[in-house]
Amino acid sequence: MPKLSRSKQDYLKALYALGPEGEAVVTSRLALRLAVSPPSVTHMLGQLAAQRLVTHAPRAGARLTAKGRREAVEMVRRHRILETFLVRVLGFDWSEVxxxxxxxxxxxxxxxxxxxDRLMGHPAEDPHGHPIPDRRGRVRRRDLEPLSSLRRGARATVREIRDADGPRMARWKQTGLVPGAQVRVREVRALDDVFEIEVGGKRVVTGSEGLEGLMVESAKGGPRGQ
Amino acid sequence: MPKLSRSKQDYLKALYALGPEGEAVVTSRLALRLAVSPPSVTHMLGQLAAQRLVTHAPRAGARLTAKGRREAVEMVRRHRILETFLVRVLGFDWSEVxxxxxxxxxxxxxxxxxxxDRLMGHPAEDPHGHPIPDRRGRVRRRDLEPLSSLRRGARATVREIRDADGPRMARWKQTGLVPGAQVRVREVRALDDVFEIEVGGKRVVTGSEGLEGLMVESAKGGPRGQ
DNA sequence: CGCCAGGTTTAGTCTAGTCTAAGTATTCAT
DNA sequence: ATGAATACTTAGACTAGACTAAACCTGGCG
Structure with missing residues (x-):
């Protein structure tokens, strides 16, 4: 089994991000995500299919096989361990790793x-709150929803930051929107897209756009507690 | 100025290792060192020359320019900092990094x-005893000689391990031949190539072959004056 | 003084991954 | 049902870096 090239690893990772359970992913979506032309994607999917890492039906998109998913999860594990290392050991900020x-x-x-991994004591989560798959490729799954989907009055805990945009993450961090933070939705105005929330006693007003990628766990007991 | 490819960095590093002060290095020597065919070397030297990193006169070999040497030293710095990190922080043995x-x-x-580098407090030497160039590319130069060149009765201090062969280094380490170790030459028999030395009170007998790459600093006042 | 052996360079090919241009299939709207 | 818009694939070409085969010096020896 020849080791996979960097490019192939990237394709598998993207496929996993867009369809973690083996859902079909169409060419263009992959092309967009990898910043590559659609023909390049078709070409590469052919090779990945030949290696039984994906299945690819013309015009129906590609899906990861079990083997391909294993490889992808392995990359996710590596990525998250490295991010954790960069933050915990080297002292970088999680918005820049x-x-x-x-x-x-x-x-x-x-x-x-x-x-x-050993040096850090086998952490279970990376600095953005994502679970780190274990060595056997098992990922703890959680039931999260976008912060922007909450309704007025709802309370929740921030769990994951799904983004790769440094400055934006830095802004969140500054306003206290970090994994573990408690939030309450004070106001939602769909009309002019205003989202007003409370984070640790502080009021934050933003468009829903500004919250894209913040995943939360709803507090039990519904929106009208306490 | 486009960043250099991995391959180019390797060529520059090899050129530096074989001719650190800009001495000419012939094609075949480079090919051997990089485990690459001579035509590949010629081809690559052409490109490096076009980027003013080396000068290349047909059949006279190549030599690093100041610019090429800067790049090479930068790679040496990176290599040595990383080795130090792998040993000091991650706990690997210096024979396997x-x-x-x-x-x-x-x-x-x-x-x-x-x-x-900061985490480790800007170390001056890597685990094999090689000086780590500073950020401006300056390398502290020392006056070392091969252990195998010492004469009977000479005393010296091991300073550098110039080798990349893991098992061999591990053997040295086990016999106490590590940077800083004091050695004394008890016997040299050129005829049957036997070298008998004393390391920390222990006697070690070997062929001169087995010492290739061990660099020492002669003790002052010893039999090997000047 | 010439010629052979060696190393060096030229020439042409290969692979992986990308691209653009052009062709083909699907979907949606009229 | 048919044409337009959209999305996917095929075809062909380019790049970097490697290779092999063959041509080309050049130096040493007869």
Whole structure:
């Protein structure tokens, strides 16, 4: 089994991000995500299919096989361990570690990865709140929803930051929107797209656009508690 | 100025290793070192010359320009910082860190490299005893000689381990031949190539072959004056 | 003084991954 | 039902970096 090229690893990762359970993903969506032309995607899917990492029916999109998913989850594990390392050990801010992890995940050997993981005591979550798959590829799944989908009065806990845009994450961090933060929705105005929430006693007003990627866990007991 | 490809970085590093002060290095020597065919070397030297990183006169070999040497020293710095990190922080043995550093040196960003360097307090030497160039590319030069060149009765201190062969380094380490170790030459028999030395009170007998790459600093006042 | 052996360079090919241009299939609206 | 818009695939070409085969110096020896 030849080791996968960086490019192939990237395709599998993208496929996993867009269809984690083996849902079909169409060419253009993949092309967009990987910043590559559609023909390149078709071409690469052909190769991945030949290696039984995906199935590819013309015009019906591609889906990960079990084998392909294993590879993808492995990359996710690497990425998250590296981000955690960059933050916890090297002291970077979690808003600025994505790109370095993105490169290193392809080049670090298993032994170095495991040594880093051991050094940190096998963390279960990365700095953005994402669960880190274990060595056997199992991912703890949680039931989260976008903060922007909450209704007025709802309370919730921020769990994950799904984004790769540094400045935006830095802004969230500054306003207290970090994993673990308690939030309450004070006002939702669909008309002019205004979202007003309370984070640790502070009021924050924004458009729903500004919350894209913030995933929360709803507080039990419904929107009218306490 | 486009960043250099991994391959180009490797060529420059090899050129530096074989002719650190800009001495001419012939095609075949480079080909051997890089495990690549001679035509590949000629081809690549053409490109490096076009970028003013080397000068290349047909059949006279190539030599690094100042610019090329800067790049090469930068790679050496990266390599040595990474090896130090793998040993000091991740707990690897110095006999087994070369290969990982070899890959990572090409892919780690400046900011991560500097963060690692800071974390370790800007070490001056790597685990094999090699000086780490500073950020401006200055290398502290020392006056060392091969252990195998010492004469009977000479005393010296081991300073550098110039090798990339893991098992061999592990053997040295086990017999106490590590940077800083004091050695005394008890016997040299050129005829049957036997070298008998004393390391920390222990006697070690070997062929001169088995000492290739061990660099020492002669003790002052010893039999090997000047 | 010439010629052979060696290493060096030229020439042409291969692979992986990308691209653009053009062709084909599907879907949607009239 | 048919044509237009959209999306996917095919075809062909480019790049970097490697390779092999063959041509080309050049130096040493007869």
């Amino acid at each position: 994505h790109d370095d992890a993105e490169i290193l995940e392809h080049h670090i050997s298993d032994r170095v990865l495991e040594a880093i | 070369h290969d990982d550093a070899e890959i990572l040196e090409h892919h780690i960003s400046d900011r991560v490299l500097e963060a690692i």
